[in-house]
């Protein structure tokens with residue numbers, strides 16, 4: 001038998017698996033690396049987060065990726081080169097982290113790699129009748145496996161698309177396995193570039209559980225800061241937005257898109273919510289002369305309304321606890337805006353459930369890998385919630 005396959009078989013049969021989960025979202029801030037220990041699978045999953053780090057991307061890396069990220073027309077050679085480069089670079093970052101943590105490569109059973117999303121095109125975005133939902137993550141798993149010598153599972157989203165989903169949000173699987181609790185209605189709200197949440201009713205009825213994107217989290221705010229304040233990447237501690245006042249006309253124009261009326265679940269990305277989207281809304285509302293501070297305050301308010309409206313539509317008067325994760329939770333004005341708009345809500349973060357909110361997404365991909373190796377399929381929702389019951393991830397052997 002191929003030595004790598006024999007090793008994989010051995011990992012599958014272990015009681016405890018050490019899995020490194022990776023996440024690099026649309027914010028392009030860095031690679032999140034979570035060292036997780038799993039016992040069991042499915043509803044019996046137990047996960048302990050042993051180590052976590054975000055390895056920040058430097059300016060030149062960000063620029064390379066931005067040259068192709070969410071753009072309809074790009075230099076195809078760059079896509080080809082970056083696919084290999086990002087895989088190998090992520091492998092290097094993992095090796096560095098393991099060294100810092102004093103963990104040897106052979107102590108890690110599996111790497112679970114998300115890759116870098118460069119384009120996300122659900123049918124609702126591209127609108128071409130003969131074309132399916134589609135999404136593309138690069139940073140090939142073979143490069144990670146060869147660089148680290150560790151079996152790598154990657155490219156989780158393609159199977160989801162192949163099975164009828166939009167390739168996102170995949171959080172539902174891990175959120176259910178790690179965070180659902182009988183008798184407690186929970187919403188796991190992740191505010192990354194795009195904001196999404198998973199609805200976990202306390203009756204644990206998998207038919208009611210779903211995950212959905214709700215609109216921009218930080219993506220538009222980040223893009224605007226990067227344009228107007230060269231050298232800055234995001235509105236640190238909402239400093240800029242706090243100096244401005246939101247403009248109701250602009251906020252209304254920003255909210256005037258069919259995405260916000262679509263039912264759940266749905267997905268989106270910076271392919272829609274980008275600077276052109278903002279410029280269009282400014283022109284439509286006659287607010288092109290606003291100060292950058294007022295624009296930032298308006299964008300902050302816009303993200304908060306998208307999130308709050310979606311929460312309110314889901315809560316329907318029931319009592320829920322919201323557990324936050326993702327970089328947006330560090331934006332105080334955004335959280336204040338959300339708290340103001342959704343009455344009677346207790347907002348906490350996932351640290352209270354044993355997982356650092358910055359690590360959560362990386363942990364979820366490690367969980368998907370654990371399920372891919374040993375889990376059973378879970379039947380989420382009736383057809384209309386479009387959460388396919390499949391195992392995701394492609395296997396790359398190191399040698």
Ligand SMILES: Nc1ncnc2c1ncn2[C@@H]1O[C@H](COP(=O)(O)OP(=O)(O)O)[C@@H](O)[C@H]1O
Pocket residue numbers: 024025026027028029030191192193194218222233234235236237238325326327328330331332361
């Ligand atoms: N202190 C902070 N103040 C305001 N925003 C922050 C802060 N820390 C992080 N963020 C926001 O979080 C983003 C990163 O969030 P993250 O969850 O990593 O998103 P993604 O999954 O898209 O990479 C940053 O780009 C920034 O917008």
Ligand SMILES: [Mg+2]
Pocket residue numbers: 023024025027028029030032
């Ligand atoms: Mg990130």
